[in-house]
Amino acid sequence: MGFARACSVALMGVEGVVVEVQADLEPGVAAFTLVGLPDKSLVESRDRVRAAVVNSGAEWPQKKLTVGLSPASVPKGGSGFDLAVACAVLGAAERIDPSRIADLVLIGELGLDGRVRPVRGVLPAVLAAAEAGYRQVVVPERTAGEASLVPGISVLGVRSLRQLIAVLADEPVPDEEPVEEGRPDAMLAGLLMPGAGLGTGPAAEQADAPDLADVAGQHRARTGLEVAAAGGHHLLLSGPPGAGKTMLAERMPAVLPPLSRRQSLEVTAVHSVAGILPPGEPLVRRAPYCAPHHSATMQALVGGGNGLPRPGAVSLAHRGVLFLDEAPEFSGKALDALRQPLESGHVVIARSAGVVRLPARFLMVLAANPCPCGRHTLHGAGCECPAAVIRRYQARLSGPLLDRVDLRIEVEPVSRSDLLGGAGGDSRGESTAVVAARVQEARARAATRLEGTPWTVNSEVPGHELRTRWGPAPGALGAAERDVERGLLTARGLDRVLRVAWTVADLAGRDRPEAQDVALALELRTGIARGIPAQIGAAL
Secondary structure (H helix, E strand, O other): OEEEEEEEEEEEOOEEEEEEEEEEEEOOOOEEEEEOOEOHHHHOHHHHHHHHHHHOOOOOOOOEEEEEEEOOOOOEOOOOOHHHHHHHHHHHOOOOOHHHHOOOEEOOEEOOOOEEEOOOOHHHHHHHHHHOOOOEEEEEHHHHHHHOOOOOOEEEEEOEHHHHHHHHOOOOOOOOOOOOOOOOOHHHHHOOOOOOOOOEEEOOOOOOOOOHHHOOOOHHHHHHHHHHHHHOOOEEEEOOOOOOHHHHHHOHHHHOOOOOHHHHHHHHHHHHHHOOOOOOOOOOOOOEEEOOOOOOOHHHHHEEOOOOOEEOHHHHOOOOEEEEOOHHHOOHHHHHOOHHHHHHOEEEEEEOOEEEEEEOOOEEEEEEOOOOOOOOOOOOOOOOOOHHHHHHHHOOOOHHHHOOOOEEEEOOOOOHHHHHHHHHOOOOOOOHHHHHHHHHHHHHHHHHHOOOOOOOOHHHOOHHHHHHOOOOOOOOOHHHHHHHHHOOOOHHHHHHHHHHHHHHHHHHOOOOOOHHHHHHHHHHHHOOOOOOOHHHHHHO
C-alpha cells in the first residue's frame, strides 16, 4: 500500500484552480483508474504516463492504482496534468520521496519517450498557483521563461521525466540532447494552436511598424486617431473605398504606449491560453492588434467553442486594438454581442461545461463604407444604390452599438494635391513617433490625475465622476447640453463627450476642458462643424 500527492492547475479561461493529484496503490489485479471529472484528453494520460515512466527507466507498479483529481467537482482537461500524475504514481511506488512532491506544482505533457512537452496556459496556471500560496513549480523547459514572469515563484524547467526523477531523488541529472539548430522542433507543437489567432498578434516593434506619415491627407481622421489612442476611445471611420481607413487603423497599435508590467501579464496570459504566444517571447510588451474577417461568428468574436469556452477576438485584443473592417458586413448578432464588453471591459460566457470570465478591455476601430458600392458620398461617382438599400446597409450598425463609439469620423477621398504633393517630402504628415510621444504625454497627464483610482485612461472614468469630481470649466458644456435637449445626444453620449473633452485637454496641456475642447469632442462625435479655431486642430 502506498499513497502520494502532487499538485497541478486546471484552467477555466484565464483563471486557474489548483488541483491535488492523489495516487493510491493497493494490492490486487493491476489496473489504472483515473477519477475526478477528467475529459477525454486527460483520460488518455493513463497510457502516456505508463509509457513515459517505463521509458524513463523507472518500474511501473503492478498493483491496483487509483489516481484522484481533487476537487472532483471542477472539470479538468488537457494534457498538462501528465507530469503531476507521473510524479504522484512514482511517489506512491516510493521511487521518489512523497514529501518532496507534496507541495510541488507540476505542469507539463509527457511524450511516450518520457520527454516533457510544453502546454498552453503556463503563465495563468503559475499565477493561480502563486495566489494559492505555492512557491515551487516544475514546467517544461520551453516554457520556463513564461513561468518565471510570476514574482516570488521558484521555477524548475525540465526536458524529461528522467531529469525530474533525478532531481527529486538527489541523483546525478542525466543530459538530454538538445534539438540541433535549424532543425524543426516538434516540442513547440503544444504551444501553438493553428487558426486560433483570428488575425491577432502583438503590434510590430517601432522600427518595423507602418508609419503614420505614409497616410496622405486625412487631417481630421488623423486627429480622431490621436484622440482615440490618447484616451482609449472607440473610433468609427466611415468613407469611400481607398480613402485610407484601413491604413489608419493598422497604424493605431504603434501610436499606443507600451504596456505596463501588469497589462503585459494580462495580455500574455490570454495569448498563452489561446495558443498564439510566439515561442521565445514569453512576455507581450506591445499592444496587440486583432483584425477578424467580417465572416467571423459571434463565438469567434466574444469567445466560445466545445467544452469550456476559448478566448475570442475581444479577449485576444485585450489592452490593444480590435479592428473590424467592413463593419456592416459582420453579423448583426455578432456586433451587438460587443455591447457588454465595450462597457464592462470583460466578457462572461456560460456553457454547459462551466462559466468563464475573460478580460476584454480593448480599443475598437470600425471601418465602414457609406453604401454597398461605396460611392454614395462621392460627387459624380455614379452611386446607383437605392435610398432604401443605403438605409438598410447603414442600419446594420445598430444605434446602441454606435452610442458606445466616442468618435465618428467621416473620411473624405484623398485629394490630388495631398496624394501627389508629398513627392518632395514637404507635404508628409507627422510620423508615428511624433504622434506617439504626444499620446504618451497625454496618458501620463491623465494617469497623474487618476492616481489612486481604479481607472487609468479617460474612457474608463464613469460620467458621474467626471461631472462632479473632475468637472470642466464653467460654461464649457453649453453646446453639449443644447445637443441633449435637441435629442442629438443621449445621456451616455454626453458622458462620452465629456471623456473625449478631457482627452483633448490632456493633449493640449490644459488643466481641465474648456469650451473649445468640448466643441472638438462634439464635432468628432456628431460630425457637425462647431467653428473650432484652427489652432485647436494644430495643437493636436
